[in-house]
Amino acid sequence: MTVSEIVSSRGNSRENLLQILHDIQDSSGDHSLHPAELEALSSLMAIPVADIVGTASFYTMFSFRPRGRHVIRLCESPPCWVMGEEDLRAALEARLGISMGQTTPDGQFTLETSSCLGTCGVAPVMSVDDEVYGNLTAEKVGQIIDRLAGQKAAGAPV
Amino acid sequence: MSMPRAYVLVAIDANTVTAGAREVKNRLSAELGRRGLGGEVQVVETGSFGPADAGVVAAVQPDGVVYGRLTPADIPRIVEEHFVKGRLCAQFILPGERPLPAPREGESRRVQLEGRIVLDNCGRIDPERIGEYIANEGYFALGKALTQMTPSQVIDEVKASGLRGRGGAGFPTGLKWSLCAPVKADVKYVICNADEGEPGTFKDRLIMEGDPHKVIEGMAICGYAIGAARGFIYIRGEYKLSVERLTQAIAAARQEGLLGKNLFGSGFDFDVEVRIGAGAYVCGEETALIESMEGKRGLPRLKPPFPAQAGFKGKPTTINNVETLANIPAIIRNGAAWFRRFGAAGTPGTKVYTVLGHVNRPGLIEVPTGVTLREIVTDYGGGMKRGRFHMAQLGGTAGDILGEEVLDVPLDYDSMQAVGHSLGSGAVLVMNETVNVRSFLHACIRFFLHESCGSCNPCRNGLRVLADITGRLKDGTAFVDDLECMEQVCRGLKVSAFCPLGQSAAAPVLSALRYFREELQEGVGTARRPPARSSGRLAAAPR
Numbered sequence: 001m002t003v004s005e006i007v008s009s010r011g012n013s014r015e016n017l018l019q020i021l022h023d024i025q026d027s028s029g030d031h032s033l034h035p036a037e038l039e040a041l042s043s044l045m046a047i048p049v050a051d052i053v054g055t056a057s058f059y060t061m062f063s064f065r066p067r068g069r070h071v072i073r074l075c076e077s078p079p080c081w082v083m084g085e086e087d088l089r090a091a092l093e094a095r096l097g098i099s100m101g102q103t104t105p106d107g108q109f110t111l112e113t114s115s116c117l118g119t120c121g122v123a124p125v126m127s128v129d130d131e132v133y134g135n136l137t138a139e140k141v142g143q144i145i146d147r148l149a150g151q152k153a154a155g156a157p158v
Numbered sequence: 159m160s161m162p163r164a165y166v167l168v169a170i171d172a173n174t175v176t177a178g179a180r181e182v183k184n185r186l187s188a189e190l191g192r193r194g195l196g197g198e199v200q201v202v203e204t205g206s207f208g209p210a211d212a213g214v215v216a217a218v219q220p221d222g223v224v225y226g227r228l229t230p231a232d233i234p235r236i237v238e239e240h241f242v243k244g245r246l247c248a249q250f251i252l253p254g255e256r257p258l259p260a261p262r263e264g265e266s267r268r269v270q271l272e273g274r275i276v277l278d279n280c281g282r283i284d285p286e287r288i289g290e291y292i293a294n295e296g297y298f299a300l301g302k303a304l305t306q307m308t309p310s311q312v313i314d315e316v317k318a319s320g321l322r323g324r325g326g327a328g329f330p331t332g333l334k335w336s337l338c339a340p341v342k343a344d345v346k347y348v349i350c351n352a353d354e355g356e357p358g359t360f361k362d363r364l365i366m367e368g369d370p371h372k373v374i375e376g377m378a379i380c381g382y383a384i385g386a387a388r389g390f391i392y393i394r395g396e397y398k399l400s401v402e403r404l405t406q407a408i409a410a411a412r413q414e415g416l417l418g419k420n421l422f423g424s425g426f427d428f429d430v431e432v433r434i435g436a437g438a439y440v441c442g443e444e445t446a447l448i449e450s451m452e453g454k455r456g457l458p459r460l461k462p463p464f465p466a467q468a469g470f471k472g473k474p475t476t477i478n479n480v481e482t483l484a485n486i487p488a489i490i491r492n493g494a495a496w497f498r499r500f501g502a503a504g505t506p507g508t509k510v511y512t513v514l515g516h517v518n519r520p521g522l523i524e525v526p527t528g529v530t531l532r533e534i535v536t537d538y539g540g541g542m543k544r545g546r547f548h549m550a551q552l553g554g555t556a557g558d559i560l561g562e563e564v565l566d567v568p569l570d571y572d573s574m575q576a577v578g579h580s581l582g583s584g585a586v587l588v589m590n591e592t593v594n595v596r597s598f599l600h601a602c603i604r605f606f607l608h609e610s611c612g613s614c615n616p617c618r619n620g621l622r623v624l625a626d627i628t629g630r631l632k633d634g635t636a637f638v639d640d641l642e643c644m645e646q647v648c649r650g651l652k653v654s655a656f657c658p659l660g661q662s663a664a665a666p667v668l669s670a671l672r673y674f675r676e677e678l679q680e681g682v683g684t685a686r687r688p689p690a691r692s693s694g695r696l697a698a699a700p701r
Contacts, residue, residue: 015451016300019433019434019599026271029560055455056436058611059435077555077589078357078358078555079358080599114396115439115608116355118396121173121360122177123514124210125176
């Protein structure tokens with residue numbers, strides 16, 4: 001969907017801004033908000049770009065940097081920390097060869113931390129795109145990455 | 159089609175979906191069909207049963223069996239044994255789990271309730287079928303309110319029930335409504351706060367996923383009581399399934415004429431919309447939530463004016479937590495006196511908790527207010543998983559860190575307040591001796607540092623200082639006066655932070671100092687605080 005299609009389907013009043021930003025980011029292809037789209041949005045909604053950027057940057061779910069095909073968000077809230085989040089962080093960084101906040105050079109994975117994902121009953125957890133994985137260990141994390149990386153090789157849909 | 163002889167209720171919530179519940183359900187339907195049992199055994203999706211780490215969970219009714227840790231590969235065997243041969247598959251039965259009794263005709267509803275008010279339908283009905291909610295007295299309370307009661311009678315009933323807000327602060331719900339009701343305005347709003355961001359708390363998610371219509375019904379009753387025709391449910395962006403379930407439930411309610419114009423022929427109009435957040439803990443604070451709903455940065459507002467006077471778009475607004483609203487239909491249906499039979503006198507009713515950490519059975523429970531932490535750990539949580547009880551954090555990361563001294567204090571607002579603690583949002587994080595309080599405290603402060611909106615100085619800079627100190631404590635290199643300094647910063651935060659987020663960041667630190675001072679002292683080294691870079695004195699102003 002284009003920005004103007006999104007705005008006309010949601011309505012151009014200010015209260016729809018967050019939903020519209022979600023929609024734009026979801027259809028961006030790289031899980032991020034691009035300057036050109038924000039400028040288009042600015043004129044469609046009559047909100048200054050600075051105001052839109054100021055609003056979007058407040059929320060952790062929006063990104064201005066292009067992200068990888070798969071966005072991995074490791075929950076670093078205390079309940080997950082208690083159940084071994086630090087081991088997972090080390091395992092993820094070692095397996096992908098990047099640190100938190102970075103994207104792999106092949107553009108496949110972005111690694112981020114996240115606040116509570118609300119699935120603490122199966123802590124420690126991480127989300128990959130819209131899926132949440134629980135009861136994780138360093139070993140399981142490796143298997144998940146292998147499987148996702150394998151999808152790329154096989155060209156299977158996400 | 160003949161009447162089914164059995165129902166398999168597969169719990170579909172974020173935990174079980176993660177474990178592959180949809181695949182199991184599809185395999186089950188396919189396998190039953192293949193064996194010609196499709197008409198006899200019906201597969202139903204339902205909400206959470208409670209246990210959170212038991213993989214895919216399914217109950218068979220009326221047989222009263224709960225199977226857990228199911229994989230698609232197990233299904234042919236279960237179908238063969240249970241449904242073809244009529245034998246239980248012992249190896250898949252979850253020990254200690256009993257499904258809620260299936261509703262039976264003629265049996266008193268009160269008997270069936272078994273002490274559950276909020277979760278009575280979770281794990282029993284298909285949340286995507288409005289008919290199942292209605293068949294379990296759903297929307298009866300809304301009809302009763304609209305046709306037999308005046309708005310002020312509804313408020314009086316809620317007041318008399320003694321219901322207090324279940325989001326954490328415990329403000330009396332009836333009083334909150336009565337502040338908004340008399341305000342004259344052309345439009346008023348009801349907002350359901352489903353921005354459940356407190357780490358360790360996921361009760362609201364499971365209520366919305368397991369019984370979404372209860373929340374909608376509670377909102378409509380609130381709308382009638384305060385004179386609002388529009389409601390919004392603000393759900394965290396991370397809760398995809400909750401958004402789906404509520405959107406679907408709202409559409410179904412509109413279809414049945416339970417939302418929209420002239421409900422129950424009373425002339426009262428009410429409709430609900432879902433709004434989604436985008437990842438900001440502070441938006442759980444009601445005025446920050448309103449800012450966010452208006453499409454802005456989620457910065458808390460200065461109060462007063464309170465939302466009851468000037469809330470969403472400047473109009474009178476009542477904001478209630480999901481669990482609070484989910485209590486409303488039962489109160490209106492059964493009356494305040496019935497509700498007061500549950501729980502502690504000062505905090506009647508039940509409380510939904512999420513029990514997690516080092517316990518054998520982490521998950522969702524609904525218990526009368528006034529049960530003790532010890533009972534929650536041993537009776538509901540199944541005891542300690544490994545080691546012995548060391549500490550628990552009650553009410554999420556903004557909650558107090560409690561030692562074993564508090565294990566036997568009844569968990570209700572008044573009893574907890576009497577010993578200087580709050581009840582919080584409903585998270586019970588249990589930790590054994592492998593967790594070091596110094597490192598844990600650092601993890602808590604790191605969370606707040608990340609979530610602080612940065613608009614007020616005490617929170618923005620105070621948390622920075624606390625993060626440095628707890629970091630040193632964790633490494634065993636804290637300065638000799640760091641504990642005193644930490645305490646001072648927290649007392650400052652409590653009185654001067656702009657919003658409850660900054661204020662509550664002090665809670666884990668001050669409570670840890672109270673119960674675990676010795677353990678914290680172990681992180682203090684021998685170094686003294688280096689002198690500040692400036693002289694610390696302002697130059698005298700020129701005369």
